[in-house]
Amino acid sequence: MNCLQAPVSKILTWSCVDGPGNRMVLFLQGCNFDCAMCHNPHTIGQCNDCGDCIPVCPTSALSMMGGKIHFDPEFCTNCDDCLNACPINANPMAQTHGVEDILALLHENRTFLSGITVSGGEATMHLAFIRALFTAIGDDEKLCHLTRFIDSNGHLGTAGWRSVMDVTDGVMVDIKAFDAKLHMRLTRRANARSIASARLLHEAGKLYELRYLMIPGHTDSDTEIDALIAFAKSLDSPVRIRLNGFRTHGVRDEAALWPALERETLVATAARLEQANLGPVSIPAL
Ligand code: SF4
């Protein structure tokens, strides 16, 4: 795979929850976190072509060709049995797409779109692809009005962000927890880079939204919300904040037993942030 290609788990040709306006969303395969609360755990791993998923496919949509897993979408019934069979949370249905493929899709849909968001997995694991894609969009006279956004866990370092800053219009950064030990427990990674990324992007005028997922008994404590408030206040200008509530849909293992967050808690926390003069604060629609 060269820098003009990336493994794509899914493409939405329109979405109104992945940044401003109506957006095409690319979900790239592979993540550098391993979050207990991940709603799409099959986007975490990178397929190693082991073949373990082939026998579970009821429609023979999967096969081995030249030592590589081959997926035939024509036979797929979207049963997801292969996702459950994969030992490394990869997705045999992920397809490699080139910059030219995505440009063609954007041309087909551009009349209805405000922009594109590259999400994941963790989008920034495919930084060279993002740079090539965003540059090509900016250089195309029929697409250059589209805004180019990244949805990220913020684990990318400073040099990485600087390499795409000039071709990126906005970034949504998800901070999974402010307490270092809690973040490590939930994601198996440290949070220092995520916090630094949010600050760096905000100072550069590129942080579109700071996102925080409230998980009952884990990230909904007063201490965590106070830390969120303190971080937002430490920024040199207001930041848009998005609060999300934990849901069990799609999550694995012990997290599937965690309770969902009650909407009242989400509403009350949003009000608390606004009383602290933060905002705008948004929560999902019912
Ligand atoms: S989701 Fe598709 S490829 Fe995967 S097991 Fe089901 S039919 Fe086969």
Ligand code: SF4
């Ligand atoms: S998706 Fe998983 S099980 Fe299937 S070939 Fe790739 S690594 Fe093996």
